[in-house]
Amino acid sequence: xxxxxxxxxxxxxxxxxxxxxxxxxxxxxxxxxxxxxxxxxxxxxxxxxxxxxxxxxxxxxxxxxxxxxxxxxxxxxxxxxxxxxxxxxxxxxxxxxxxxxxxxxxxxxxxxxxxxxxxxxxxxxxxxxxxxxxxxxxxxxxxxxxxxxxxxxxxxxxxxxxxxxxxxxxxxxxxxxxxxxxxxxxxxxxxxxxxxxxxxxxxxxxxxxxxxxxxxxxxxxxxxxxxxxxxxxxxxxxxxxxxxxxxxxxxxxxxxxxxxxx
Numbered sequence: 001x002x003x004x005x006x007x008x009x010x011x012x013x014x015x016x017x018x019x020x021x022x023x024x025x026x027x028x029x030x031x032x033x034x035x036x037x038x039x040x041x042x043x044x045x046x047x048x049x050x051x052x053x054x055x056x057x058x059x060x061x062x063x064x065x066x067x068x069x070x071x072x073x074x075x076x077x078x079x080x081x082x083x084x085x086x087x088x089x090x091x092x093x094x095x096x097x098x099x100x101x102x103x104x105x106x107x108x109x110x111x112x113x114x115x116x117x118x119x120x121x122x123x124x125x126x127x128x129x130x131x132x133x134x135x136x137x138x139x140x141x142x143x144x145x146x147x148x149x150x151x152x153x154x155x156x157x158x159x160x161x162x163x164x165x166x167x168x169x170x171x172x173x174x175x176x177x178x179x180x181x182x183x184x185x186x187x188x189x190x191x192x193x194x195x196x197x198x199x200x201x202x203x204x205x206x207x208x209x210x211x212x213x214x215x216x217x218x219x220x221x222x223x224x225x226x227x228x229x230x231x232x233x234x235x236x237x238x239x240x241x242x243x244x245x246x247x248x249x250x251x252x253x254x255x256x257x258x259x260x261x262x
Contacts, residue, residue: 010061010063010074014081017049024082025091030155032057033052056180068100075101076105090116096118120216127186148172156214193220198224204231210239
């Protein structure tokens with residue numbers, strides 16, 4: 001583990017593996033850098049892979065109050081620490097941050113976005129503030145379990161059966177460990193996709209989406225595709241919103257073929 005200081009002094013923990021062009025991975029919500037556990041070794045065959053814990057999670061620090069801009073600054077600090085142009089890959093909430101970081105970083109080798117969780121108007125209702133306040137109350141009472149369950153239901157529409165299966169598995173404790181950061185991700189719902197700002201992103205961009213993902217995520221991914229000057233789409237067949245876990249070989253192949261193409 002290494003650390004870098006963000007603009008506000010918060011220490012951000014990161015890890016590197018492999019060799020080749022740098023690839024910085026930005027994980028989504030209700031997780032930490034272990035979201036890339038299955039796919040990072042495959043990517044490290046072709047890249048120097050950088051994973052990190054977003055602020056408020058794992059080994060990274062946190063400095064309130066929360067603002068998305070602070071997380072964009074975290075990405076900028078990591079890119080500066082890498083010391084050379086890098087590929088940037090963001091998933092879900094991390095995709096929102098990757099878009100905003102790419103609007104400011106003009107020396108990226110490429111941008112890869114896996115279903116950035118922008119809510120496009122008409123695609124779905126935005127989760128209400130009352131849900132955020134309920135989760136904050138649960139966290140204050142020490143009820144991480146119910147907080148995670150609510151977040152999974154309200155964010156990606158996980159069914160009770162899917163949540164029960166996850167809760168019975170070995171990874172549930174890792175989800176509980178990052179529960180305190182869920183309100184931060186909830187505030188990212190308030191970030192609006194700005195097509196005018198996105199049009200300034202000039203680097204090659206790959207949009208990834210799962211054929212079985214919720215329609216609002218697929219609609220949002222398509223809207224971003226059309227706004228970017230140099231973007232293409234790859235649909236991951238049979239996959240939903242966690243292909244880096246459910247189909248790591250397929251996910252890695254799509255990233256490698258895009259990022260390393262001449």
